[in-house]
Amino acid sequence: MARPRDDKKLNAIYRASLKLILKAGFGGVKMNLVAKEAGIGTGTVYIYFKNKEALIRQLYRVIRRRSNVVLLTGHKPDESFMAGFRRVWRNYLRYRLGRPEVFAFLEQYYGSQFFDPSTTDRRDAWLSPIFELLDKGKSQGLVAPIPTELLVAQLTGTINEIGKWHLEGRLQLDEKGFEYAYKMAWSSIRR
Amino acid sequence: MARPRDDKKLNAIYRASLKLILKAGFGGVKMNLVAKEAGIGTGTVYIYFKNKEALIRQLYRVIRRRSNVVLLTGHKPDESFMAGFRRVWRNYLRYRLGRPEVFAFLEQYYGSQFFDPSTTDRRDAWLSPIFELLDKGKSQGLVAPIPTELLVAQLTGTINEIGKWHLEGRLQLDEKGFEYAYKMAWSSIRR
Amino acid sequence: MARPRDDKKLNAIYRASLKLILKAGFGGVKMNLVAKEAGIGTGTVYIYFKNKEALIRQLYRVIRRRSNVVLLTGHKPDESFMAGFRRVWRNYLRYRLGRPEVFAFLEQYYGSQFFDPSTTDRRDAWLSPIFELLDKGKSQGLVAPIPTELLVAQLTGTINEIGKWHLEGRLQLDEKGFEYAYKMAWSSIRR
Amino acid sequence: MARPRDDKKLNAIYRASLKLILKAGFGGVKMNLVAKEAGIGTGTVYIYFKNKEALIRQLYRVIRRRSNVVLLTGHKPDESFMAGFRRVWRNYLRYRLGRPEVFAFLEQYYGSQFFDPSTTDRRDAWLSPIFELLDKGKSQGLVAPIPTELLVAQLTGTINEIGKWHLEGRLQLDEKGFEYAYKMAWSSIRR
DNA sequence: TATGAATGAGGGTTCATTCAT
DNA sequence: GATGAATGAACCCTCATTCAT
Numbered sequence A, B, C, D: 001m002a003r004p005r006d007d008k009k010l011n012a013i014y015r016a017s018l019k020l021i022l023k024a025g026f027g028g029v030k031m032n033l034v035a036k037e038a039g040i041g042t043g044t045v046y047i048y049f050k051n052k053e054a055l056i057r058q059l060y061r062v063i064r065r066r067s068n069v070v071l072l073t074g075h076k077p078d079e080s081f082m083a084g085f086r087r088v089w090r091n092y093l094r095y096r097l098g099r100p101e102v103f104a105f106l107e108q109y110y111g112s113q114f115f116d117p118s119t120t121d122r123r124d125a126w127l128s129p130i131f132e133l134l135d136k137g138k139s140q141g142l143v144a145p146i147p148t149e150l151l152v153a154q155l156t157g158t159i160n161e162i163g164k165w166h167l168e169g170r171l172q173l174d175e176k177g178f179e180y181a182y183k184m185a186w187s188s189i190r191r
Numbered sequence E: 001t002a003t004g005a006a007t008g009a010g011g012g013t014t015c016a017t018t019c020a021t
Numbered sequence F: 001g002a003t004g005a006a007t008g009a010a011c012c013c014t015c016a017t018t019c020a021t
Helices: A006-026 A031-038 A041-046 A052-072 A081-098 A098-109 A128-139 A148-168 A174-189 B006-024 B031-038 B041-046 B053-073 B081-098 B100-109 B128-139 B147-167 B175-189 C005-025 C033-040 C042-048 C052-071 C081-098 C100-109 C128-139 C148-168 C175-189 D009-022 D030-039 D040-050 D052-071 D081-098 D099-109 D126-138 D146-170 D175-189
Strands: none
Touching: A006 A031, A006 A041, A006 A052, A006 A098, A031 A041, A031 B081, A041 B128, A052 A098, A052 A128, A052 C005, A052 C042, A081 A098, A081 A128, A081 A148, A081 A174, A081 B041, A098 A148, A098 A174, A098 D146, A128 A148, A148 A174, A174 B147, A174 B175, A174 D099, B006 B053, B031 B041, B053 B100, B081 B100, B081 B147, B081 B175, B081 C081, B081 D040, B100 B147, B128 B147, B128 D081, B147 B175, B175 C052, C005 C033, C005 C042, C005 C052, C033 C042, C052 C081, C052 C128, C081 C100, C081 C128, C081 C148, C081 C175, C100 C148, C128 C148, C148 C175, C148 D099, C148 D175, C175 D146, C175 D175, D009 D030, D009 D040, D009 D052, D009 D081, D009 D099, D030 D040, D052 D081, D052 D126, D081 D099, D081 D126, D081 D146, D081 D175, D126 D146, D146 D175
16 A cells, blocks of 8 residues: 555556556456456555546656656747747647547546546646747737647647557558648647 | 327437536436436437437537537638638637537547447548648648648647637637637747 | 137247247346237237236146146046056146146246246146156055155156256157156156 | 376376366366365476367377276177176276266267367277177177167267266165166167 | 337446455 | 465446337
8 A cells, every 4th residue: 555666566557557447448448457457466556546537647647747847848848939839839739649649538537427527627737838938929929819728739639639549540641741740730820 | 099209308418418428427327317407208208319329429420520510600712711711710719618528429439338449530521621721821822831641630639629728727718818719829830 | 908809819829939938047028029920910919818927827727738638638537547547647748848838838937927826736736647646556556655746747757857958959768768767767766 | 397297186186086076067166276185286287288278188088088998998809798798888887987087077078169070980989899799799699780870879878977966865776776777778788 | 909119126247456375 | 585376346348127109
C-alpha cells in the first residue's frame, strides 16, 4: 500500500491501461488484463493503486503533467510569438498523432463515471501554455480579439479531429497536409 | 389481439440510453437502468433488442440517420454557397450544443468495443452534406484548395470542442461568441 | 381456466412438448416454444394448463393411460399365457421403438423436480398388465419362481435399453434381431 | 506464490453436481447451488470450468473413465469366461446400486441439450469390457450366437432398470434377489 | 377465447477486489 | 512485496407467467 519505489512496474501499469483503452475503450480496461499486459500479477496492481478508480484518476494526472511538458518542448522564453505559436501547435499535433492512446483515454475519461467536472479546472490544466501564448498574441495585436477559450477550442478541436481521422485511416497527413492544417489554424485566429 | 409493438417504447429506450451515457459514459449503460429510465420492464428491452450490443449499434445507426437530416434542415437546393455554408455550420453548432447526449454517445462509441472501423465508412456517413458543400465551394473558387477531409475536420473539430467546453461550463456561447466562432470557421477555409 | 373443449389444441400441446423433450430434454421445454410448435399463442397454453408443472404432470398421466392401452392391444382374455406374453412383449417393444419421445419423457420425468415418488405407485401403473400376466405365468408353472418385480425389470429394462440404442443408431433391429431379443427375454424368465 | 489450483475443489464440484442431479434432475443443477454444495464461492466454479456446459460435458468424461475402471475391478486376465462374466456383472450391478447419482446423470445426459451423439461413440466407451468379454464367450461357444449389441443391451438394460426401481424403493435386492437376477442374466445369454 | 407483448424473479457469468501462500 | 486462486456483488439475459387488447 505504501507507494513503492518500483517505477518500472508503475509505468508498465500505465502503459498497459492506455493500450487496452485504445483497443477497446474504457470497457476494455479490466484489472486482470491490465496486469497481464503489464507482465505482473493481478494482485500486484493493488499494491500500486488502491483500486481501479485510483488507477484511472492517477493516470489522468500523470497524462496532464506529461502533456504540459510536451507542449513546451523546445520552447525558449525569448522566442517571438509567431515562432512560439508554430512550435506549440506543432508539438500538439505531433503529440496527438503520435500518442493516440493518450487522447483515447482523455476522451473517454471526460464523460466517464470517473471524471468529476466540479473538482477539475481545465483552465489551469495542461492547455495553459496555449492560453498564455494566445493572450500574449492578442496583446501584441497579432491575434484577433476573440475570447481565448474560443481560440483554444478552435485550435485544439481541429487537431483532435485530425488525430482521430488519422487514426482511423480516413486522412493521411503528409508534409503538405501538415502545412495546410497550419495555414488553416493561423488563418482562423490571426487578426 | 395482443398489445401491438410500440414505437414509443423503442424511442424511450433510445432516449434512456443516451441520457445514461451523458451522465456516466458507456459504463453507465446498464440494461436494468435503461429499462427503469424508459419506464418499462427489464425484459421488455430484450423484445426490442437482441442484446446490449444490438441496442448500442442500432442506436448508432439511428443517430447517424437523424444527424444527416439535421444538418440539412432549412436547406434549399438553389441556395448560394455562402448561404448554404452558414446554414449547415449553424445547424451543426446548434445540434452540437442542443444534443450533448448524442455527441457524448458518438465519442464513446468510436473507440468502444462496439465500433468496428472496418465495417464503417464515414465519408458516406452523416457528414456527407458538409463534404459536398465544401467541394462545391472549392469548385466555385470560394474555398481554399485544401483536401476536403482537412476542411471538414477543421470545421467539425472546432464545433465539437466548443460543444464539450460549453457542456462543462468552461465556455458560454452568446450571440457574439457565435459570430466569433463563425468568423474563425470561415477565415480558416476561405480562399 | 375451465377446461375447454378444444381437444385439438390440447393434443397439439402434448405433441409439441414431447417433440421438444426428444430434441433437447426437459431443458428444451420452454413454454413459448411449446406454443409455437403447437401452432398457438403463448398465452393460450395457460388456458389449458395452470402452469408448466401442471402441463408436465398431466402429460405424464395421459401417457400412462395411453401406454396401458397400448400394451394390451389385440389381447384376448382367453388367450394362452405364451400367446399373451408374446403379444405384450411385442407391443411394448414396438411402442418403445415407435414412440421414442414418450420414453424420453418418462426417463426425464422420473428424476426431475416434477416427479414425486411418494405420490406415485408404479405397481398400479401402466405396467400392471405385465405384472398380472407374469403372475399368471408363475401360477401355471411356466415362469420361474422369481419375484415379479425382478421379472418385469428384466423385461422392460432390456426393451428400454434396446430402444435407446436403436434411437441412437447403435443397433438396428431387423426381424431376426427381433426374434433374438424375444428368445433372450423368454429364456431369462422361463422356468 | 498464490494458492495452487486445488484438485479437491474440482472433485467437490463434481460431487456437488451429481448430488444435485440426483435430487432434482438437470434442472436442479444451478451454478450457485453447485458452488454452495461444494463449499466454495460461485465464481470459483468458473475458474475450473469455462461455463455450465463445460462442467457437464467434463463430468460426463470423468464418469466414463471411472466407470471403465469399475467394471474391471478385481479382474484377472487369465480368469475363465464364467468367472469374468460373473465378476463384471457383479461389478456393474454393485456400481449401479451404489452410485445412483452417476446413472441419474448419465440418463439425463443422453437426451439433454449437452449430449451430441455425433461426437460420441459408445462402442469404444466404458462398456467395452463387457463387449469384449461377451465376444470371448461367443467364441468359446458358451454364449448364444446373438449380436453382441443385443446381449449387452439385455444385460445393462436389466441392471439399469433394477437400479432405478431399487432407488425408488419398489424393489429390494437382497442376496437371494441378487442370485435370481444373476440367474436371469445368465439364462438369457447362454447358448 | 386467443394472442403475444410485457414483466421481473432468477439463473449464468464477469470482474473488481481480497487473501492464503 | 508478489502472486493468482478465490470470492460474491452486480450485471446481462432468459423464460414462466400475466395482462391489455
